Amino acid sequence: MAEVILDKIRKAYGENVVIESLDLAIKDEEFMVLVGPSGCGKSTALRMIAGLEEISGGTVSIGGRVVNDVAPKDRDIAMVFQSYALYPHMTVRENLEFGLKIRKTPREEMNRRVDEAAQILGITEFLDRKPKQLSGGQRQRVAVGRAIVRKPAVFLFDEPLSNLDAKLRVQMRAEISRLQKALKTTTVYVTHDQVEAMTMGHRIAIMRLGKLQQVGTPLEVYEQPANLFVAGFIGTPPMNFIPGTLADGGATVVASGFRLAVPESWRAATARHDGKKVVLGIRPENIREEARGGATVQVTAKVEFVEPLGHEVIVHGRVGDDLMVAKTDPHRSPQMGMDFPLVIEADAIHLFDAATEQRLTVS
Amino acid sequence: MSRQRSEEMPHWPLHLFLLLMVGITLYPLLWVITIAFSGGQSLAIANLPADAGLADRLRAVVPWPEHVSTSNFRSLFADQPFARWLLNSAVVSAATTVLGVFLASTAAYAFSRFRFPGRRAGLMSFLVSQMFPGVLMMIPLYIIIVQWLGLGSSYIGLVLVYTVTAIPFCVWMMKGYFDTIPRELEESALIDGASQAMIFFRIVLPLAKPAVAVTALFSFMTAWNEYIQAATFMNKEEMYTAPVGLRFFVGGFSQQWGYFAAGSIIAAIPIMVLFMFLQKYLVSGLTAGAVKG
Numbered sequence: 001m002a003e004v005i006l007d008k009i010r011k012a013y014g015e016n017v018v019i020e021s022l023d024l025a026i027k028d029e030e031f032m033v034l035v036g037p038s039g040c041g042k043s044t045a046l047r048m049i050a051g052l053e054e055i056s057g058g059t060v061s062i063g064g065r066v067v068n069d070v071a072p073k074d075r076d077i078a079m080v081f082q083s084y085a086l087y088p089h090m091t092v093r094e095n096l097e098f099g100l101k102i103r104k105t106p107r108e109e110m111n112r113r114v115d116e117a118a119q120i121l122g123i124t125e126f127l128d129r130k131p132k133q134l135s136g137g138q139r140q141r142v143a144v145g146r147a148i149v150r151k152p153a154v155f156l157f158d159e160p161l162s163n164l165d166a167k168l169r170v171q172m173r174a175e176i177s178r179l180q181k182a183l184k185t186t187t188v189y190v191t192h193d194q195v196e197a198m199t200m201g202h203r204i205a206i207m208r209l210g211k212l213q214q215v216g217t218p219l220e221v222y223e224q225p226a227n228l229f230v231a232g233f234i235g236t237p238p239m240n241f242i243p244g245t246l247a248d249g250g251a252t253v254v255a256s257g258f259r260l261a262v263p264e265s266w267r268a269a270t271a272r273h274d275g276k277k278v279v280l281g282i283r284p285e286n287i288r289e290e291a292r293g294g295a296t297v298q299v300t301a302k303v304e305f306v307e308p309l310g311h312e313v314i315v316h317g318r319v320g321d322d323l324m325v326a327k328t329d330p331h332r333s334p335q336m337g338m339d340f341p342l343v344i345e346a347d348a349i350h351l352f353d354a355a356t357e358q359r360l361t362v363s
Numbered sequence: 364m365s366r367q368r369s370e371e372m373p374h375w376p377l378h379l380f381l382l383l384m385v386g387i388t389l390y391p392l393l394w395v396i397t398i399a400f401s402g403g404q405s406l407a408i409a410n411l412p413a414d415a416g417l418a419d420r421l422r423a424v425v426p427w428p429e430h431v432s433t434s435n436f437r438s439l440f441a442d443q444p445f446a447r448w449l450l451n452s453a454v455v456s457a458a459t460t461v462l463g464v465f466l467a468s469t470a471a472y473a474f475s476r477f478r479f480p481g482r483r484a485g486l487m488s489f490l491v492s493q494m495f496p497g498v499l500m501m502i503p504l505y506i507i508i509v510q511w512l513g514l515g516s517s518y519i520g521l522v523l524v525y526t527v528t529a530i531p532f533c534v535w536m537m538k539g540y541f542d543t544i545p546r547e548l549e550e551s552a553l554i555d556g557a558s559q560a561m562i563f564f565r566i567v568l569p570l571a572k573p574a575v576a577v578t579a580l581f582s583f584m585t586a587w588n589e590y591i592q593a594a595t596f597m598n599k600e601e602m603y604t605a606p607v608g609l610r611f612f613v614g615g616f617s618q619q620w621g622y623f624a625a626g627s628i629i630a631a632i633p634i635m636v637l638f639m640f641l642q643k644y645l646v647s648g649l650t651a652g653a654v655k656g
Binding site: 077089 | 545547548550551552553554556557566569
């Protein structure tokens, strides 16, 4: 298998720079998810790894070999496209065999690999059908099958689940994860869906406007977002951002509707920013109707909107001048327009510099 | 709404009008068939006596032969070199089709997929060339083909002329179709290890079958039916194509309308067969890209 290393890669179409300089090291056997809103350069980065897009600067290496000038077919990769890109005039079997035939794989070996892949993906009974006779989920499986029969060093997925309905997407998400675990093939997976990123990736690389924002395990980026963008992008509903000012030598955040004592763990960082404007980040699950222990701040929200989801209720309310979203118990759901008491779990806050949008740090 | 209207206005005037139009369309064809099977060479269906009555005159305009005979068809092949002319037409048309489709599809693929200097100019000049009447090219073509290349009265000469005339239309037709074939298919094949040629012949061309069928039919029909250029470049009688041969029957010195009619019917058959054969491709080919999916 192989590791994939992007070293200061750059992509520009004439004057238009899509990726300024991207560094990313994907370990052997790792499932790396590139995630970000559309136009962030994630697909372009993937296509540069695949060799479908010329690299304007920097190097891409796969398995220790610089592949900038290596043709896609010689990079030992397989790619699954968003549209599946199955050959419409060939049967499923012919689709799976196409890459092997070109590489002059012996007949028995080819049959063995195709049958094996079909078995793994549960498409054995469709082998003699044409793609148009298959459902979306089945086509998706064939597309994945076409990648695995080749036994490449690296799998590349370009938003493979976006054309599926929600239920099937959840199912295929699990299947692809399981498959990757079993095959241990290095995988680069591009998506705009943060849920896919969180559930599938060993590590997540979050991109925005051609720049890498943060790389880390799902838990790392969730618990320690490096900046406002990452904090807002990961998690649903998104994190609440409340403008505030640090006071009392960095021991207090003053927001429009409440004052919050900064937890000990943040003091070293906040002390250096005393008096500065900050953005206080609080995830909706940390704004509750009753305390669970730990330091809290009591606030009263004027309820503007309520979204019942069955197992929980999303409450949109106003605290002071600021809009706040909280997750509450469905049996104690408030009415619109009423004043609703909430507690903010002070230990779970995030603090960002309002000017640089970066997470407050000691250094 | 529509029901109300149909109650107010009966359908029969429309149907009557359509029937009239069908009659106008079919009448000349029936006349040709009548002459072909009349066994004679006269353009008239009946020989009227000097004092013809109304019934005689009416009979003279109804396309129905006085007696049916296939002698025109038989002697077309027995006494006239019509078989040879059909063969000439077949060879020229087939070669034009093969060469035209090959050149047009490869050129169209390049225009569709690659970005190169002169791409726009090339496409535009193809389009512009279609705006001039073909007769305009007769003299320059004659000079090039006959005087410079010495290819008068040869298959190659006429095939060249037909191919270059058909290519602009065919390139546009095929480029339009290639544009609708998703690029991801080719990228996928590229990663699978296919070469550019393999992608073209094994992925793109099989998917473009409807467009290939349309361009092939167009090339074949143009070559098969064309008269003026064939008459200009094919001077020897044994090199005549079918349309030139047909004209030969009703030239200045002969008025063999029977042969002409019979020959026309025979010459129309291959095109009709081809049409029926390619029908299902034609429909999808001409509407290609109109709707997604």
